[in-house]
Structures are given as C-alpha cells and as structure tokens.
Amino acid sequence: MKTLIMCATNVAASPEERRARRPIARDTDAYQGMLRSYGDIAGWADELGFDGLGSTEHHFQTEGGETIPNALLFYAKLAAQTERIMFVPLSIILPAQNPIRVAEDLALFSHMYPGRIGVGFARGYQTRWMQTLAQDDAVTSMQPDSDARNREIFDEYLSIVERAWDEDSFQHNGKHFQIPYPAEGIRNWALADWTRAYGSPDEVDAEGTVHKIGVLPKPLHRPTIFIPNTYSRQTAIDAARHGRTLLSLAGVEHLGPLTEQYQDIARENGRDLPRGEGVGIVRKIVLGDTFDEAFDLAVRTAGYWYQNFFQAFGINEAFRIPSDAPDRRLNLGDARALTRRMHETGALLCGTPDQVRDDLEKTVQAGGGRLDWLVWEFWAQALYGDDAPEIQRGQLKAYAEQIMPAFR
Structure with missing residues (x-):
C-alpha cells in the first residue's frame, strides 16, 4: 500500500488573526508563509519516502481556507526541488475546466518530470467558485437541481481527457x-x-x-487517475468500470462490500483483479505520545475545520451512524464531539504509532487484506504558532518510521 499525503492549503492563523487581517488570503506575507510551509512539507515527505503529495483545487477563499487555484503550476516548482515523490492534484474539478487544456497540462508535466504525476478528478460542490468559473448556475454537485447535470458534464469531460491521451x-x-x-x-x-x-x-x-x-503532447506515461468518493454509489461503479483508482472515505464496515463491488464490476469489464486492487482509502491520521495528546491535536486541526467549514457543505454526512436523526443534516455541535465521531467511524486514525498501526491493519483487513493507496488527509499543516513546523515534521517522521514500513 502506497501513502499519499493530501495537504489542505490553509493560511495558518488564529481566528483572531484571521479576523484582524481579513481578507487574510490576500495578505501577501500570509500567503508566502503558506507556500513556504507547503514546500517544507514536500521536502520532508520526499526525504522520508512517502509516495505522493497532493492538494485540493479551490478558488476565491479569501477567508484563508484552501488557497491554491492551480496545483500543477506550484508542483512544477516543488518537483524541481525534490527527488522522487509523485505529485497528485486532489482534485482537478472537471466541470469548471476545459478538458482539452487539462489533458495538455498533465501530459506536459509527465514529460517535464517523468513518472511523477498522477491526478484526481472530482465533480465540485462549492457554488461560489464553480458557478463563477463555469459561468453556469447549474453546474455543482450536491445540489438537487444541478447534481445530475454536474455528473453528466464530469463524465463527458473525463472521457475527453482519456481520449486525448490515448488517441x-x-x-x-x-x-x-x-x-x-x-x-x-x-x-x-x-x-x-x-x-x-x-x-x-x-x-x-x-x-x-x-x-x-490531435492533442499535444501525448503523455510520456499515462497518469494514474484517482476518483475521490464520499458516498456516491454511481461514482464507485464508474471508477471500477473504467479502471480508475477509487479513493473512498467509507468507514470500516463499508470497505468490504465496496472492494467486492469494485472487483465484480472490474471483472464484468474484462479486468480480473485481486480484491482491493484499484481501491484506496482516505483517512485523517494524528499521532502523539498518548491517545489524549493525539486526540487534542486532532480537535485543533481536522475537527476545527470540519466543524467550522465543511459542516456547511454537508461533508460531515460521511460520519453519520444509524442512530442519527435521518431528517436533518448531521451537526454534533462542536469540534471535540465531531472529532470523537470521526474516530468512532474510522475516518480518523488517532493515537500512538502502535495504536494507529493496529487500527490501520484492521482497516486494510476489512477491505480484503489489500488496498492500493492510503491518502493521509494531513491537517497538521493547518496549525499556527512557532512550534507548527516541528509538529508537522514530527507527524510525518513518526508515520514514516513506525507505521509505513508495515504496509509496504
């Protein structure tokens, strides 16, 4: 199993500083600090033997959330400063793009840095920037009046990217x-x-x-395509049908059926795969000398952002359990309660390296004993304060030395 670090590109600031320097994402000093921090993480990850590094595509987040609008442009600089790590935009939002330009840009990167580019493609859910860039008010996913059309555009554009590479x-x-x-x-x-x-x-x-x-250039190698999936059954089916790597946020109890379904659909389409091949998992991982230390860090990072930011978009529905009220959107009230729920459902692996290694082994076994990828949703980079770089590097080092070798 390979490990890919997915860093959210948040400007690191306390809520008070974020308010005082609003809009902080247009503060050039703050933005430069975010780029330096991300570059440091890329260098550490490369040195420690991680397989890949990715980040999200988002636009217009003046509040200081995810702030890199063009990951490939930034990766071109980072690839020149590193030796071997693969870079993976997670994800390029196809319905708001020109698919030919996407195919060209990725193919060119494959020539510039052979073997060091993969790509995630996603459908996009944030109306503020999706509608503005696409010049279309019915283009986002997760909206009742536009979800079907969004999928339609996504499927068509992705087929164009693949044909541009292959023909x-x-x-x-x-x-x-x-x-x-x-x-x-x-x-x-x-x-x-x-x-x-x-x-x-x-x-x-x-x-x-x-x-x-004819679209130029032809890729030097065909980039691995990753398809992130929260809870859409159709997305999982399409990934298996077309040989794309599915990255699932599914909890442990859902991994078995998911890998079986992927294997069955792949077989129906002429690909006889071992169970778990073509599937990866997305997990938040936070390490500490004790469980309580790791949990407190998780509350300050992933818990804070999921409660105060992703909550508004319904992303936290992925952490729902049967006892939750079915008639209203999941909201547990505060970051600590949400972090506890993320841990209970397996979305967060938290504790000492030994505890996290054991939990990760249970997750892999639930998927059939083999998974291709682990995407580490790395939130330590969202910390602010003088000790943030030490904590960030410490998290990566502990995982690389005490957990990663067990899953090679």
Whole structure:
C-alpha cells in the first residue's frame, strides 16, 4: 500500500488573526508563509519516502481556507526541488475546466518530470467558485437541481481527457463539448495540404475541412487517475468500470462490500483483479505520545475545520451512524464531539504509532487484506504558532518510521 499525503492549503492563523487581517488570503506575507510551509512539507515527505503529495483545487477563499487555484503550476516548482515523490492534484474539478487544456497540462508535466504525476478528478460542490468559473448556475454537485447535470458534464469531460491521451486524433460530438468545434468540421483549413501530409490520418478531408483534432503532447506515461468518493454509489461503479483508482472515505464496515463491488464490476469489464486492487482509502491520521495528546491535536486541526467549514457543505454526512436523526443534516455541535465521531467511524486514525498501526491493519483487513493507496488527509499543516513546523515534521517522521514500513 502506497501513502499519499493530501495537504489542505490553509493560511495558518488564529481566528483572531484571521479576523484582524481579513481578507487574510490576500495578505501577501500570509500567503508566502503558506507556500513556504507547503514546500517544507514536500521536502520532508520526499526525504522520508512517502509516495505522493497532493492538494485540493479551490478558488476565491479569501477567508484563508484552501488557497491554491492551480496545483500543477506550484508542483512544477516543488518537483524541481525534490527527488522522487509523485505529485497528485486532489482534485482537478472537471466541470469548471476545459478538458482539452487539462489533458495538455498533465501530459506536459509527465514529460517535464517523468513518472511523477498522477491526478484526481472530482465533480465540485462549492457554488461560489464553480458557478463563477463555469459561468453556469447549474453546474455543482450536491445540489438537487444541478447534481445530475454536474455528473453528466464530469463524465463527458473525463472521457475527453482519456481520449486525448490515448488517441492520436479524435472527434467528439457531445452534449456539452464538441471536438472540433463545430463538430461537423472546421472548413477551409489554411494548412490542409500540410496536415494531410504530416498530421494524423483523417484529420482533414480532401475539401480542407478539419474533422479530427490531435492533442499535444501525448503523455510520456499515462497518469494514474484517482476518483475521490464520499458516498456516491454511481461514482464507485464508474471508477471500477473504467479502471480508475477509487479513493473512498467509507468507514470500516463499508470497505468490504465496496472492494467486492469494485472487483465484480472490474471483472464484468474484462479486468480480473485481486480484491482491493484499484481501491484506496482516505483517512485523517494524528499521532502523539498518548491517545489524549493525539486526540487534542486532532480537535485543533481536522475537527476545527470540519466543524467550522465543511459542516456547511454537508461533508460531515460521511460520519453519520444509524442512530442519527435521518431528517436533518448531521451537526454534533462542536469540534471535540465531531472529532470523537470521526474516530468512532474510522475516518480518523488517532493515537500512538502502535495504536494507529493496529487500527490501520484492521482497516486494510476489512477491505480484503489489500488496498492500493492510503491518502493521509494531513491537517497538521493547518496549525499556527512557532512550534507548527516541528509538529508537522514530527507527524510525518513518526508515520514514516513506525507505521509505513508495515504496509509496504
């Protein structure tokens, strides 16, 4: 099992400082500090032998939440400063992007840094930036009036990215995107003779009309595609059907059925896989000399952000248990109670290295004894204060030396 660190790119500040320096994400000193911290984490992770590093794509978070709008651009700098670690945007939000540009950018990175790029693709749930960038008020997921259309766009755009990588030239006449545009062809192409002689076959017909497009460059290697999933059964089915790696937030009790389903659907589509192959888990992990020490750190980091930020988007529904009231959104009232629930449901692995290693082993066994990836939702980087770098590096070092070797 490989380990990928997913860092939220939060500007580190106390609530009081965040209020006094509002909007703190446009404070250039604060933003520079966030970039330096992330760069330090990338260097430590590379030295300690972690397999990958990722971050989310979000826009317009002036409040100081996730603040990197273009992960690939930043990764190009970090890749030059590190030796071996793979970089994985988690995730590129396809419905708000041009899929051809996405395919081009990732393919170019694969040539710049061979073997060091993967990619997560997600559907997007934040209306503020999804609607603004897409110029569409019905494009987000998790909204009753737009979820189906969001999935429709996502599926079409992802198929375009994959075809752009795999085919020398292609034509696509979809509901939301056409290649070329218009799909019936681009007439009177000025370089028709040149393209017929040197381009891909069938790009241009005898009358000079462009009928297919070839996307450049072809990837040096095809990036692994990761599909994060909270609770959508259809997302899990689609990942298995198309050979994409599913990253699940599912609790221990759901992992067995999930890996069995992935294996069955893969088999139906011509891929006979061992159970657990093609599946990864997403977990918050916090380490300490005692359980209480680790739990208190989890409350200050993941608990704080999930209670005060993700709560508003319904993300905490992933931590629901049968006894919760089914007729209203889950809200446990405070960060400590929410952190306790995350630990109870297995979303948070917390305690001494020995305790976390044992809990992680139980999780892997619940998935059938094998999982391809662990994505560590690393919240220690959200700490503020002079001791934050020491805590961040200490968390990574303890995991790398005392837990990671057991799952290689």
